[in-house]
Amino acid sequence: MSTTVLDSIIDGVRADLDTRRAATPLARIRDLAAETTAQRPAADVCARLDGRDTVGLIAEIKRSSPSKGALADIPEPADLARSYEAAGATAISVLTEQRRFGGSLHDLDRVRTAVDIPLLRKDFTVEEYQIYEARAHGADIVLLIVAALTDAQLAEHLQLTHELGMRALVEAHSADELERALATDARLIGVNARNLKTLDLDLDGAAALLPTIPGDRFAIGESAVLKKAHVETYARHGADAVLVGEALVTDGDPEATARDFLSVPAQTDERRNR
Numbered sequence: 001m002s003t004t005v006l007d008s009i010i011d012g013v014r015a016d017l018d019t020r021r022a023a024t025p026l027a028r029i030r031d032l033a034a035e036t037t038a039q040r041p042a043a044d045v046c047a048r049l050d051g052r053d054t055v056g057l058i059a060e061i062k063r064s065s066p067s068k069g070a071l072a073d074i075p076e077p078a079d080l081a082r083s084y085e086a087a088g089a090t091a092i093s094v095l096t097e098q099r100r101f102g103g104s105l106h107d108l109d110r111v112r113t114a115v116d117i118p119l120l121r122k123d124f125t126v127e128e129y130q131i132y133e134a135r136a137h138g139a140d141i142v143l144l145i146v147a148a149l150t151d152a153q154l155a156e157h158l159q160l161t162h163e164l165g166m167r168a169l170v171e172a173h174s175a176d177e178l179e180r181a182l183a184t185d186a187r188l189i190g191v192n193a194r195n196l197k198t199l200d201l202d203l204d205g206a207a208a209l210l211p212t213i214p215g216d217r218f219a220i221g222e223s224a225v226l227k228k229a230h231v232e233t234y235a236r237h238g239a240d241a242v243l244v245g246e247a248l249v250t251d252g253d254p255e256a257t258a259r260d261f262l263s264v265p266a267q268t269d270e271r272r273n274r
């Protein structure tokens with residue numbers, strides 16, 4: 001079987017995870033997660049998504065990507081995070097994968113010190129260790145990518161996420177993956193326009209899957225938003241929020257662009273009965 005982009009990203013993630021685990025064993029990271037929760041319980045992003053008239057925004061801190069290479073320097077992620085919060089972002093996504101995205105847990109720490117809104121640790125979660133780690137570093141949400149996990153792993157990771165008081169964004173790319181995502185009890189369901197195996201983008205294809213997400217879940221349109229019209233496409237198909245990286249980090253005025261995206265009306269009628 002040929003190796004996909006996602007497979008090779010995950011190989012690197014596992015190698016880096018082994019290094020961190022050697023320095024901070026599981027028992028210690030569990031304790032650190034509990035200490036963080038004692039000081040600051042996880043914030044619930046669902047409360048910020050509920051009942052909105054306009055589309056929510058998960059604004060991403062993204063330095064580089066496998067598809068585009070270097071995007072932005074971002075010398076101080078806390079500054080960018082403050083701009084996102086000032087714009088009214090619903091949550092901030094902090095990419096912590098190092099090899100392909102130039103992120104780190106240090107970025108998550110810096111952002112946590114700067115803002116109060118919910119933080120998504122955006123990484124390729126393959127082991128429970130990373131979920132404890134996310135909480136230890138102040139994240140409120142973790143990403144669970146359906147394509148990277150078996151159904152059993154998805155269920156176990158989701159259960160631990162909930163035990164730690166966090167939410168999971170369960171991400172699908174195709175109708176089959178969406179079916180698997182909806183079989184879980186996750187409240188945040190993302191449809192990613194980027195095929196993580198080939199890196200092809202298909203905004204319309206992703207948007208077309210959103211109407212199948214029932215109203216008791218929050219539907220998140222992920223990737224491929226470069227302008228307001230793209231947010232409108234996701235919104236027309238029932239997105240409660242969009243997750244945007246490139247358009248914000250490459251923009252000279254991320255706060256103004258985030259405000260612009262946040263002004264798009266949400267489709268409120270039949271998605272309201274949560």
Ligand SMILES: O=C(O)c1ccccc1NCC(=O)[C@H](O)[C@H](O)COP(=O)(O)O
Pocket residue numbers: 005060062065066067068192194196199222223224225243244245246247
């Ligand atoms: O961004 C990539 O090239 C990428 C490649 C392989 C796996 C994941 C990738 N991105 C993660 C994301 O899902 C995006 O960072 C996020 O949805 C924002 O996307 P965009 O607004 O298109 O930068």
